[in-house]
Amino acid sequence: MAARFKKHRSVPSRTGLPGRFRTAALALALTGTLAACGGPDGQVTQPVVGGFVGEVAADEPRAALVARDILAKGGNAADAAAALGLALSVSLPSRASLGGGGACLAWRPGESGGQAFVFLPQGASQSDAASDRPASVPMLARGLFLMQMRYGSVDFADLVVPARNMASHGVPVGGLLASDLAAVQSSLLADDKARAVFGNENGHVLGVDDVMVQSRLAGSLERLRIAGVGDLYTGALAQTFVEGAQGAGGGLSGKDLRADVPVAEPPLTVHANGVDISFLPPPADGGLGMAASFLANGRGGDRVVAAWRARQSGKGSSVSAADAQSLLNSGSLSAGGALPALPASTSFVVTDRQGETVACALSMNNLFGTGRIAGSTGIVLGASPAQRPQPLLAAAIAHQGTTQFRAAAAASGQNVAADTAAIALQAALAGVRPQVTNGNGRANFVSCPGGLPSDSGRCFGWTDPRGAGLAVGSVSVAH
Template sequence: MLLVAGCGANKAEISEPDPASAKGFSGGVAADEPRAALVARNILASGGNAADAVVAGALALTVTYPGAAALGAGGICIALDPVNRKADSIDFLPQLPPGGGGVPIPGMLRGLALLQGTHGQLRWEAVVSPAEALARFGERTSRAFVQSAAEANPPVAREAGLARLLLNRSGAPRSEGEQVSQNELAATLGRIRSAGAGDFYQGMLARQVLADAARIGGAIRPEDLRGYTAQIGKPIEVPFQFGSIVYASPNAQGGAIAAWLLEQGFEPAGRLSLQNVGKTKPREFVTAIGQAYRGTGGNAPLFEQGSTSLSAIDKTGRAVACSFSMGRAFGARRIGSETGILFAAAPGGPGDETAYLAALAVGNYTAKQSFAAGAVSGGAPGAAALAQVLLDSLGSNGGRLGVAMAKPRLFQPAPDAPVLHEPGYDAALLGAITERGVPKVEVRRLGRVTMAVCGNGVPRSPESCRVAADPRGFGLAAGDEF
């Protein structure tokens, strides 16, 4: 099973895992950038679990898709382990230090280290090495990377702080397929591999991070960096017919919005069931979306490139999904001269996508089965898109995940706001909305989703698993049987 959304993968360079090291179903992964998905897939094939795969894929994103997930970024993750009847929400959002300065404390490594330490099974070095190799030996720019630079708001193509990443030797914006190596970032990742993530916060590497932050106007003190911790806690939970849907982090309101939409728009009988899934009433759902986003403000980011997601499910039933953000595309837009990393933008600034991150997993503790893992990016519409895709795909036992992912979407950022819709949305419904006096506006894209769905549960029925990356981007989804 190999599902590709877009044409961003460099097929000639796809490395296959050793068949001797992986027999039977390993799992499935989906990411907004193709190389990260391949790195995660190979980790699964080499004996890692979903947590190992997501961490390795996320570190690869810091090299191949830094505009949305650099080492200076932050995010949220959900990790579901149905065998041990455990679900963890991990929060590692960027935080401004007490002294302000406009450069937040990076949370990325703290969060990934916590996820891998609590749910992974490989050695730390094994999940860091692929990203280090990509930075050191170079990687061809993917279509996803080129798109993120072209659509950044405001534009970034010729910003001086990003020149060595975004411009080629002739000074023109990089095109798809150009080889890019990042020596300083490779050295940073090498140090993280050998000394551990803690060195980034309180070791030799920490001194370089602080120096780079200061050069771009940051006010992070050694004690601020040293004292940053990722938080692990109980997720938001929505009861389901055969288990629970768990959402990451109440600190990012995207998860709460998606959970509320499920309860309001899809729970007429007081409890979600497969009989109701996929049978949503579109007009009621439009109203539910507008209510869900009430109070989020009129400046919610709608079509942004400053966030990304990665989702995985493995043969043991472990389901892991993460959403990452730089605040806005390419964050603070300066590359550290010593570390080679991009720092996130200050929280709460124009176009900040951090509040709308969302990640979920679906499982049944009694049966010890997982059914789905999914996450979103692309600003405020992502949470509504996540709810729509999950319900449409679960309603067909996972078999229609690709169809659900490609289905035109609709979004209303407030009860009295215009209804935004993608091309091809149901004309009769749009006509009914217009009759109620609500303006409608056609837009090209509403959120991006990555998701893995096992309609009959895994580990029980791995043949029911499907994975997909949103066709609104140029990511990759891969699931393997050897």
């Protein structure tokens, strides 16, 4: 019989028969790593819950399937989102790495607004001037752990296993990663450690369906599974990471790793069209841009963020999420000039059968961050925000009262991420698929027009057809 997760919190029982998937998406799992979601011994197991398990929409198909399998094993949305984020560090290291960070929103029935978890990639405490390629503090694992600790239902160690297996066994390069590799191939191939991971024997970067093996990253993930996330910040893995980062010109110290922590705070909120909507708060100010764009029918979110950032300049922590909420409440959202070119990001949304939902946006502050790997850890280093502008990380969750989930959306796409996410959210609330034809925004959403958990039959996920993502939900179980 297939193994199930070890529960560490009281959650509704979700039982079923073990079996084999019979969905079209299963074809992607034939690599032997996509559906690898087993116990601590790494044994691959099959999903045990059939029918509607929730919905997942993400920019990278293999990571989306990991999340779907977590839901099918009885994990909730926070468990699946944490596993998805870790899987992205393997299958999409151009935009999501243990060396980067991001922000997530989480909501579950019974809550008014949910919670935002902000873990943006921060720079070194000392000046970056002495560093060859200043790196960011690795925030992804810490941020996902905090979110899953507050909202999850299983041991975090179990959620590391799929990513570890993918890194160890190898994963085929997807369309989005192949495009990112082609965009920065000269920089990656110039570094020995990066070339060993992302290059082939012909002296080129990997292409679509080439198998990418990351044995050293698998070792770091296994260390996180055994010793816990804290080992990357205060333990032996932290020491190895700092040595590797300094050797790669990243300029990070042990003090930097210990000092930077994720923040949990209330989201920005808007009441519109009979639903309450939670948005990511600053400093993930793509949420403010998304809220402004949503209220303006999908326009001008980037210019509102430009005005916000100009207002914030020089004021530091005195400009807070409370200020952003006051602006939303007043309706006086001023527009600034154009933003500079912003870093790439990736997004995903996960909803479980009970209506608990997580929406996240992740970034490296640059494609492939610094373009270098932290020594023997295999971790791609994020870029210091002192050298790059902050990305637009846009995500929102809509619910009716405190009982019914209605819709969630998130988007990537540099400067147009906020507008793209707003348009996607409007469509998700209406229960339709948006008409997207131009621009570089890429959105993901989950829509439940009849509400969840009351009417799961009308729920569906959607991923931008211009991208290479996957939206997946129901599972067939053989008897």
